[in-house]
Amino acid sequence: MENKNLKFVFLIILALVWGSSFILIKRGLVGLNPFQLGSLRMVFAALFLLIIGFNSIKHIQLRHWKYIALTAIMGTFIPVFLFSVAQTQISSSVSAILNSLTPLNTLVLGIILFKIDFQRRQIFGVFIGLAGSALLIMNGALNNPDQNYYYAILLVIASICYALNVNIIKTYLSDLNPLSITTGNFVVILFPALAVLYFSDFFTAVQTEATQNVLVYILILGVVGTALANILFFKLIKISSPVFASSVTYLIPVVAFLWGMVDHETLTFVQLIGASIILLGVYLSAKK
Secondary structure (H helix, E strand, C coil): CCHHHHHHHHHHHHHHHHHHHHHHHHHHCCCCCHHHHHHHHHHHHHHHHHHHHHHHHHHCCHHHHHHHHHHHHHHHHHHHHHHHHHCCCCCHHHHHHHHCCHHHHHHHHHHHHHCCCCCHHHHHHHHHHHHHHHHHHHHHHHHCCCCCHHHHHHHHHHHHHHHHHHHHHHHHCCCCCHHHHHHHHHHHHHHHHHHHHHHCCHHHHCCCHHHHHHHHHHHHHHHHHHHHHHHHHHHHHHHCCHHHHHCHHHHHHHHHHHHHHHCCCCCCHHHHHHHHHHHHHHHHHHCC
């Protein structure tokens, strides 16, 4: 299959996987705190990758490791905790919508830090997307006084981390295969994740039934939603552009919203308008 068709197949698969991750996080938070969930997710992903990708590490040269470490921190370690903490206050559907700021941030950081070419229409799209995000957050805060929508800032920071990650991979790691990059990432963060898991009092919590009941959700989240999805995502970056690859976040809110409806979450009409504005901004920023 040609790259131009294959990239859309990858995009759809990733949207289905990552769009389902938000409901898995929500389920996991029933029995785990955000730091237990985030660190356990990374540990499961790292152990799986060491099994299937240990031999791929030999392809990583010394010059690659600083970028591998950067992408591990920006693309996984920090965002995993930011999303886990944010979803203690914000619904999974809204979290997924705010995640769609990633392509906008990918473009902005690509222009500022990585000197990518751009058009005026794309900059216009950035501001439209930011306006949609502001509307979404403000309306959510008004209609959900019991939720702390300041936590939405964490999701914006996470989208910036993802944007840096995409640009770094495309610029500095495009000569590595996706399995090598992903395995290298988790080699870097395995021991920090284990340290967080230990100090989060997980090994006491795991003795309770509530924690044991959610472990399967975190296993799926780690193996499928993190390890396998990252391999596929890095492959998508390699065969397309940073902005196109990050545009998977256009589709993630659709999947997350469908899961949210199953779980009795709702979005207000104004929030739907805000989501539409974000997607319009993202479309304009990604279109060439």
